[in-house]
Amino acid sequence: PPKRVLELGAGGGQNAIALAEKGYEVFAVEREPLLVKHIRRLLRQHSGARVKVIEADFYQVALPEDGFNAVCYWD
Incomplete structure (x- = not known):
């Protein structure tokens, strides 16, 4: 199965989409509504990308309990 990645502070989503296009299942957490x-x-332009967008503060978000293979935060 695809590896699962959690991206904290996903910003505009470019990294999440790039990872998804490489075959990863991505959970992108971002708190800013415009982002x-x-x-x-x-x-919508990358319809095959497996990205779940979660609008929340990553310090307070409830995440799936089955875990992730990697967690990233790009500053």
Whole structure:
């Protein structure tokens, strides 16, 4: 199965989409509504990308209990 990646502070979603296009299942956490909207707009252009967008503060977000293979935060 695809590896699962958690991206904290996903920004505009470019990294999440790039990872998804490489075959990863990505959970992108972003708290800024305008950036979340931008990620969703990009995802419409990349319909095959497996990205779940979560609008939340990554310090307080409830995440799936079955875990991730990698966690990333790009600053």
